Amino acid sequence: MIQSIAAFIASTISIFSGELSGEIVDHRLTGKLYDIQGFSVHDGPGIRTTVYLKGCPLRCRWCHSPESMRSADELSWFDARCIGIGKCGRCLDACPAGALSAGDPEHVLVVAEGKETEKITKVKIDRERCTVCLACAAACPAKALAPSGYEMSVGDVYERVARDKMFFSGEGGATISGGEPMMQFDFTYALAKKFAEENITVAIDTTGFAPGESYEKIAPYTDLFLYDLKHMDSEKHRKLCGVPNEPILENARRIARAGGKFQIRIPVIPKLNDSGENLRAAARFAVSLGDAALEIQLLPYHKLGASKYTRIGRDYPLRNVEAPSDEIMREYLELMQSFGLNAKIH
Ligand code: SF4
Ligand code: SF4
Structure with missing residues (x-):
């Protein structure tokens, strides 16, 4: 009888759970999302399906997803x-x-x-x-x-993403983004493991502002970290994004030591972070990560997120900032490439 109860519990768990490296993943675990988008070509290599999670510890003044900032509903x-x-x-x-x-x-x-x-x-x-x-x-x-958000389980998110699997051929896959997906670490971790278990490549789009141990734990199930360098001066980083940059830089080194790979992303915001001094410091930091930094992407500022502020009843903070010209972006690109980096404008 005891054996049959144990067998029943084990079979029940196997319905809802997956197992990777001996660790049970509970597919009923829920997270708070604000969107899932298929056919994304901006969130890592190839064609990807991106899962957007709510909540972020940063408050970047140029954020184009204001609905992602707060964990609570709006x-x-x-x-x-x-x-x-x-x-x-x-x-x-x-x-x-x-x-x-x-x-x-x-x-x-x-x-x-x-x-x-x-x-x-x-x-x-x-x-x-x-x-x-x-x-x-x-x-x-x-x-x-x-x-502005809704709950979904790991199993349901997986099922939704798996519908797009036929388009992932080559280098595509799933991207877990936000907000900051590491704020819902248990959910993000379980999701990354589930994708890995099902041979779907995983990119995590992160601010880098989360506990270092969490990055080490999730690195084995993450093919690529999409990692922003918003400003190399910590005080300016704090003024622009609400937090200092030291933990972000330290976590990048930690991920590199754990074998993680990066697509480093540098948002180019005129007059706020586009000085030659800052771009050179970012380039030097990317070089210091060695082979872990696969690609550097320069992301020119745009105002496409402005209407989303209206949608949730907030003011858009950067109304007077204009997008950088193509010419200046090419100059910045050449600067990054002069450090021997695989840099691109995205
Ligand atoms: S407007 Fe606000 S308070 Fe009124 S029903 Fe909608 S959410 Fe509730
Ligand atoms: S009046 Fe407009 S916002 Fe209000 S319930 Fe009808 S469709 Fe929705």
Whole structure:
């Protein structure tokens, strides 16, 4: 009887769990995501499916994923999806805090009904009053109001990513990104192990600002770390991103010693981190990592994330910064290449 109970427990665990190097991975473990995107060509080599996790310890002023910063839910507003309070208005009744009201009437295109435009009134959100109870999101049939994150299990994320496996041929695979995925370490670790177990290559897109032991533990299941060098001066790094850079640089050395490989990424933000002095210091640091630094990517600043700030009711901090020119990016590229680095503009 005792044996049969033990066998039952073992078989139950095997349904939900995988085993790699003798360690059980619980596939029911959940993490908080804000997106999963297939066919990504910007998150590591080849065609990849990227899993975006919520929560980040940094507050980079140029962040283009503000919805990833906070671990807690926020209320997202997708203006174009709202069908108007004349036809719907369910959110107004659902809100217990009186945080929703009628906005200004506006003209919208209604092609399907053969009309050119129609005047509709959408809702507006008083963010001061909103308690983020998300009752309106539950009531909204159009998903115009929606939570900024959702829970998923390791097993369910794996199943979703595995649907894209046929496109990973060659060097593609899964990227675990954020936010900072190491903030949900148990989930990220279990996911990386599951991908490794199923022969899906793993890239982890990290700020480097997490406990060093965590990087050593996950390195055997990680083919590539996408690793930002945002500023080489720690005080300036703290002013721009909210944290000093020493732990980030130390973790990079630690990952290199553990056999990890890097795609080093340098966001180029005019006047904030694009001085020759800073780029040369970043190049010297990348050189010091030796063969571990497979590629250096220069990422020119862009404003594509600005509308996401509006969506969650926050101000975009870098309104007055313009993208660097192609010419200046080529100069920076040549500077990095002059250190013998495999540098590219991304
Ligand atoms: S999240 Fe809650 S408090 Fe905020 S607008 Fe929606 S229903 Fe109102
Ligand atoms: S419930 Fe959604 S679609 Fe309906 S009025 Fe509110 S935001 Fe618009």
